[in-house]
Amino acid sequence: MALKDFLPQMYRCSSCANCKFIPFDKVQSARFSENCPSICYFSFHSYAARGRYQLAKALVEERLEFTDNIVDVIHNCTSCGACDVACKVCRYNLDVLDHNLELKAYAVEKGHAYPRQKEMIGSLKSEQTMIPGMKKKDRAGWADGLKAKDLSKEKAEVAFFAGCKYSYDPELQKIARADLELLLKCGVDAGLLGAADNCCAGRAYQMGFFDDFRDRAEKNIRAFEAAGVKTIVTPCSDCYHAFKRLYAKLGMDIKVMHFVEYLESLINDGRIKFTKQLPMTVTYHDPCHLGRLGEPYIPWEGKDKKILNQVLVYEPRKPRYNGAYGIYDAPRNILRSIPGLRLAEMERIREYSWCCGAGGGISETNPDFSSWTAGERITEALSTGAEAIVTACPWCESNLRSSQAEDGRKLPVFDIAELVLKAL
Amino acid sequence: MKLSPEIYKEFEEIVGPRYISQDPGVLETYRCMPAQSSAHYGPYWDHMTPTPMAVILPGCTEEVQGIVRLCNKYKIKFKAGGSFWGAMAYIGSDYSIQLDMRRMRKIEIDVKNQLAIIDPYVNGAMLQSEAMKYGFSCNIPGVGCSSSIVASASGWGGVGPSTVCSGGHKENLCALEWVLPNGELLRTGTAGSGDGWFCGEGPGPSTRAFLTASMGVCGEMGVVTKMAMRLYPWPGPAVLPSTGTVPAYKAALPDNFRCYTVCFPSWDMWAKALTMCYDSDLVYLGHRQFNMFGRDLKGAMIRILTDPDKQLCDLEELLSDPEVKRQTEEMKLEFQIVLAGYTKRDMELKEAILQEILKECDAWLSSMMLEPDIENWALLYLIRLGHKNLNYVMCGSYEGNFGLNPNLWVSASYMEEAAAFKKQWEDTHTSIVKNGGDSEMGSFSFTGGGGAVGWEFFVDFDAYDKDSVTGACDFIDETEKWMAERHLGGDMGRSNKYLRQPNGYDWPQEKHNELFSKVPQPHVFAYQWKVREAINPNLLGGSYYRTLDPEMIPENKR
Numbered sequence: 001m002a003l004k005d006f007l008p009q010m011y012r013c014s015s016c017a018n019c020k021f022i023p024f025d026k027v028q029s030a031r032f033s034e035n036c037p038s039i040c041y042f043s044f045h046s047y048a049a050r051g052r053y054q055l056a057k058a059l060v061e062e063r064l065e066f067t068d069n070i071v072d073v074i075h076n077c078t079s080c081g082a083c084d085v086a087c088k089v090c091r092y093n094l095d096v097l098d099h100n101l102e103l104k105a106y107a108v109e110k111g112h113a114y115p116r117q118k119e120m121i122g123s124l125k126s127e128q129t130m131i132p133g134m135k136k137k138d139r140a141g142w143a144d145g146l147k148a149k150d151l152s153k154e155k156a157e158v159a160f161f162a163g164c165k166y167s168y169d170p171e172l173q174k175i176a177r178a179d180l181e182l183l184l185k186c187g188v189d190a191g192l193l194g195a196a197d198n199c200c201a202g203r204a205y206q207m208g209f210f211d212d213f214r215d216r217a218e219k220n221i222r223a224f225e226a227a228g229v230k231t232i233v234t235p236c237s238d239c240y241h242a243f244k245r246l247y248a249k250l251g252m253d254i255k256v257m258h259f260v261e262y263l264e265s266l267i268n269d270g271r272i273k274f275t276k277q278l279p280m281t282v283t284y285h286d287p288c289h290l291g292r293l294g295e296p297y298i299p300w301e302g303k304d305k306k307i308l309n310q311v312l313v314y315e316p317r318k319p320r321y322n323g324a325y326g327i328y329d330a331p332r333n334i335l336r337s338i339p340g341l342r343l344a345e346m347e348r349i350r351e352y353s354w355c356c357g358a359g360g361g362i363s364e365t366n367p368d369f370s371s372w373t374a375g376e377r378i379t380e381a382l383s384t385g386a387e388a389i390v391t392a393c394p395w396c397e398s399n400l401r402s403s404q405a406e407d408g409r410k411l412p413v414f415d416i417a418e419l420v421l422k423a424l
Numbered sequence: 425m426k427l428s429p430e431i432y433k434e435f436e437e438i439v440g441p442r443y444i445s446q447d448p449g450v451l452e453t454y455r456c457m458p459a460q461s462s463a464h465y466g467p468y469w470d471h472m473t474p475t476p477m478a479v480i481l482p483g484c485t486e487e488v489q490g491i492v493r494l495c496n497k498y499k500i501k502f503k504a505g506g507s508f509w510g511a512m513a514y515i516g517s518d519y520s521i522q523l524d525m526r527r528m529r530k531i532e533i534d535v536k537n538q539l540a541i542i543d544p545y546v547n548g549a550m551l552q553s554e555a556m557k558y559g560f561s562c563n564i565p566g567v568g569c570s571s572s573i574v575a576s577a578s579g580w581g582g583v584g585p586s587t588v589c590s591g592g593h594k595e596n597l598c599a600l601e602w603v604l605p606n607g608e609l610l611r612t613g614t615a616g617s618g619d620g621w622f623c624g625e626g627p628g629p630s631t632r633a634f635l636t637a638s639m640g641v642c643g644e645m646g647v648v649t650k651m652a653m654r655l656y657p658w659p660g661p662a663v664l665p666s667t668g669t670v671p672a673y674k675a676a677l678p679d680n681f682r683c684y685t686v687c688f689p690s691w692d693m694w695a696k697a698l699t700m701c702y703d704s705d706l707v708y709l710g711h712r713q714f715n716m717f718g719r720d721l722k723g724a725m726i727r728i729l730t731d732p733d734k735q736l737c738d739l740e741e742l743l744s745d746p747e748v749k750r751q752t753e754e755m756k757l758e759f760q761i762v763l764a765g766y767t768k769r770d771m772e773l774k775e776a777i778l779q780e781i782l783k784e785c786d787a788w789l790s791s792m793m794l795e796p797d798i799e800n801w802a803l804l805y806l807i808r809l810g811h812k813n814l815n816y817v818m819c820g821s822y823e824g825n826f827g828l829n830p831n832l833w834v835s836a837s838y839m840e841e842a843a844a845f846k847k848q849w850e851d852t853h854t855s856i857v858k859n860g861g862d863s864e865m866g867s868f869s870f871t872g873g874g875g876a877v878g879w880e881f882f883v884d885f886d887a888y889d890k891d892s893v894t895g896a897c898d899f900i901d902e903t904e905k906w907m908a909e910r911h912l913g914g915d916m917g918r919s920n921k922y923l924r925q926p927n928g929y930d931w932p933q934e935k936h937n938e939l940f941s942k943v944p945q946p947h948v949f950a951y952q953w954k955v956r957e958a959i960n961p962n963l964l965g966g967s968y969y970r971t972l973d974p975e976m977i978p979e980n981k982r
Contacts, residue, residue, distance in 0.1 A: 011888035012820030015460055016813035017507035017570045021549065024569050024810025025666040025673040029557075030531050030550035043443065043481050043526060044450050045508055051453035058452045070449035089671040090813040092736045093820070308721070309850065309858045310819045310886050313737040324670050324732050351670050 003060055003106040006099045010057040012312075013094060019049035019083035022352040032347040032380055035082035037355050037373040046073050049083035049096040056103045071112045074103055076369060078362050079206040080288040080355035081323070088322035093304070093312045095321075104208025104360075113209075116365045121204060121212050128198035128216070129164045130361075139197060142166065142173035146180055149191030151227045156191035158183070158262075159229045161243075163236030164199050165394035171401070172394045175415045179235050179259055182417065186271045188262075190233070196223035202242030202289070207361040214250065217242070221252045235259035235417065237393035238359075241289035248297035258290055260392050260416060264330040267337055274423040277340035282414070283386035284331055284343060285377060285400065286353035287393035292323030323351030331392050331416050338423045344384040354380060357403075358395035374403035378411050388412040390419060425518060427477045431498055435480055435521075438490040443481040443527065451475050454505075454522045456514040458928065459821055459887040473514040473928040476522035483527040485601060485609065485649040491523065492646060492964075493607035501964045504647045506545050506572030512579060512642040512923065516930035516966040523647065525572070533558050534652075537622040539598055541652045544574040549810060551653070557662050560655035561807075563590040566711070566867050566878075568812025578648045580640040583870050583878055585711035585762075585806050588702070590656040591872030594636045598624045598652035602635070605646040605960035621652035634955050642923070642968030645960055659766050666804060669732040674800035675807070680765035683803040684778065685714075685793035687758045693785040694757050695836035700781045701761065702874025706774055708764035709806050710868030715758065716815065716882045718859020719843070723752030723792060729814070730801045736817070751792040758790060759868070762806050818857050821887040823896060824880030825903045826864065827916020832877050838912065839864060845906055846881060846899075855895020857884035880916055913944075923968050930967035940972035946981055950974040 022035045038047040045051045058064035084097035123132040149156040166176035183190045201216035234240050243256040266272045298319035305315050328350045335343050348354045357373025381389040389411050400413045436444050456473045482488045495502045501520035505513030528543040531554050548569030551562050565576040566584040576582040582593025599615035614620050616628030624632045668674040688694040717725040724742035728734040742748050765771025826842045847861025866879035885896035900917035907915050940949035949972035
């Protein structure tokens with residue numbers, strides 16, 4: 001859809017303010033009642049989904065020309081989808097996240113992107129990673145010495161896909177390595193993609209660079225197919241979302257699992273057995289792209305129509321992505337299965353979780369905003385009394401590790417696999 | 425039009441550069457399109473409220489005062505908004521600035537005096553969630569928990585499902601802090617005498633009636649920067665136990681809570697039951713809520729809303745389901761109540777009273793609404809009022825009409841006729857949703873304890889469809905004639921029309937004079953004119969506050 005195709009939604013948005021808050025049925029305190037990092041940080045109404053509709057309407061109707069500030073409003077969105085979930089508690093005919101992304105794409109198409117974004121896209125094209133400065137030749141270094149199959153030479157049941165952040169971040173490489181070691185130790189027939197292991201480009205999509213995303217995605221799909229990949233397992237939630245939702249939309253027919261799903265099945269099958277107590281209280285942070293945005297893609301082609309004079313419906317039934325069926329229980333089940341570990345939930349969880357601030361490329365393009373958003377999450381995590389925050393996405397982990405709560409305190413951050421390994 | 429650089433700088437010095445903007449993109453998002461906003465302005469097609477010269481976000485009372493003083497110095501009009509849902513939050517004239525109150529959000533619960541002292545951005549959900557930690561709840565206006573409590577209490581009606589038990593906002597309003605339109609700071613009631621916040625009437629100045637006015641000051645009279653709001657007991661858990669799959673959230677509350685949909689054979693019995701509820705202090709919450717989807721659609725809509733896998737496209741199939749049809753017919757004339765027992769005996773007594781009402785009124789309970797998941801959904805819905813943008817679920821917009829606010833028996837006696845009138849329009853025009861005519865909904869009472877009711881019929885229309893918008897307007901015009909013929913007073917949908925011009929601008933005083941000289945009690949609006957003259961001499965707030973030049977009171981009413 002082009003931005004102008006969202007014009008009916010721009011009119012039909014009722015300005016109710018629900019997009020600024022977690023679903024009201026879930027509000028437990030005023031402090032943690034809001035859901036949108038963008039308006040919480042920048043304050044102006046313009047930064048909420050409602051404001052973005054209003055802004056886009058003026059752009060489409062050519063009543064407004066781009067200013068630097070408008071570009072800031074458009075791109076300073078983590079694309080976390082919290083507004084979308086909140087809106088869809090009541091509305092069945094608005095897709096505010098899709099609109100936010102299309103607005104970014106419109107700005108990009110008109111030449112209004114940040115230099116840093118262009119740098120990231122440049123890196124995607126030249127080095128097949130969206131982390132500028134990293135080299136393709138160093139991508140597989142994290143797995144040196146592991147006895148995993150090379151899928152360019154032989155077949156395996158599972159293709160383990162670490163993703164850019166785990167591949168290049170020295171702090172996080174050890175986690176990817178441990179994940180793969182665990183799979184191999186459990187007897188999983190897992191391999192690495194070798195030359196076909198490139199950036200998923202999901203962040204290009206989140207920043208509105210739709211053409212660059214599609215270009216990379218189509219190349220990756222061809223490479224996966226050439227390698228005979230049947231199942232991709234990834235510990236990165238961004239990659240998971242890209243493969244599960246975006247690549248599927250482009251026609252990829254490969255099973256996609258997040259590492260936590262696979263891990264849960266290994267625990268359930270008895271292939272992982274815990275031998276140690278882990279007497280600590282932790283809280284779990286739902287990555288947006290695993291949780292509310294982690295629902296599987298369902299193909300749809302249809303049109304809207306009116307029944308009962310004016311009631312707007314879609315024919316045939318249109319898939320409704322509202323976070324209902326994201327991946328929430330697998331990581332919690334894993335944590336609960338670790339002996340001695342206690343899970344203390346935050347107020348904003350599951351489909352109405354607060355974003356870590358790394359989404360939409362914000363950790364690269366606006367580190368202050370990104371860090372503040374992560375700090376909000378640390379503050380919320382500390383309010384539970386937890387000794388650590390656990391998550392299942394390298395972008396979240398990195399962002400949360402480098403941030404601090406509003407009172408200056410920090411909190412240990414673990415990948416869920418780290419805790420599993422500690423208890424083996 | 426932009427502020428001059430010098431004036432902009434003066435405002436900037438008050439709030440700092442981060443909290444002021446005159447970027448065209450930001451300003452554009454502080455405009456309201458009438459066809460989008462029901463509460464209450466339109467429907468009009470393709471007009472928007474004027475563009476403010478700047479948007480400013482004050483962070484404290486002193487900053488608000490500084491801004492208002494500057495506005496007076498340069499004769500700049502201003503309007504303060506919180507959620508920006510209601511049209512009255514937006515400016516209505518050129519040479520105006522918009523205040524966005526979202527930085528002012530403090531809540532202090534005064535347990536001893538059973539009240540909350542709140543800032544303007546605090547909404548119903550924020551306040552209720554904090555109050556529940558101390559065993560209290562708050563009145564939430566019918567428009568829903570996303571709306572600002574301060575705006576609702578000082579600017580509009582402030583009436584909702586809980587009002588019959590808790591009282592409306594106007595009744596619960598204690599002391600407050602108010603930056604008057606001329607920039608003076610006024611602390612009313614006990615806050616004005618340094619005695620805390622517990623009383624709005626004194627010792628200290630009492631101006632509550634000025635502020636609450638006939639319908640609230642609608643943002644025209646300066647900015648209320650702090651308000652004490654009386655809370656009422658909440659005999660439930662400290663946190664609402666919301667479970668279920670989005671969007672079908674539900675709350676299984678302890679046994680001292682029940683939600684019933686009480687159904688009747690006639691409007692007479694319906695009205696009789698309401699009076700019995702008043703007399704017996706029976707209900708914790710009382711509303712005719714789900715009929716907003718329409719007499720024919722409510723059963724199917726409730727099935728959709730309580731099933732995470734259903735959508736509006738399931739409506740037609742559900743409407744043809746014999747069981748859903750039966751259930752919908754069973755609750756043709758109904759209202760919802762929530763009973764809350766403070767003790768086991770209290771709950772037993774309430775259940776017994778309800779049985780007596782059922783017997784006396786030939787009434788029954790809807791079986792569908794007693795299904796545990798649906799009852800728990802309805803409980804959560806009514807207590808939190810967090811699903812209020814379901815008002816727009818059908819096609820994006822609605823306007824309330826047949827606004828019947830008088831004595832219960834008067835309104836009830838016209839209900840069926842009004843429903844038939846609307847149904848006929850639905851059958852012969854395609855501009856509004858066809859939902860069975862009767863889409864009347866509203867709260868049990870405008871005041872604590874019962875009394876005058878507040879009902880409206882939901883007229884759903886598509887804001888993106890010009891024919892639908894203009895057709896809805898036509899229907900509201902027809903309604904006004906219909907009501908005038910029956911001497912029922914002005915229609916709600918049309919009274920909204922008199923709040924602003926169709927082009928989004930304020931009405932001039934001449935128009936107010938024309939309108940309010942014809943009402944049965946013009947003195948009310950003449951008095952409000954005097955109040956405005958006294959405290960808003962530069963007319964800096966807009967024209968939502970309804971006034972009549974005293975010279976224009978008709979001779980026969982002087």
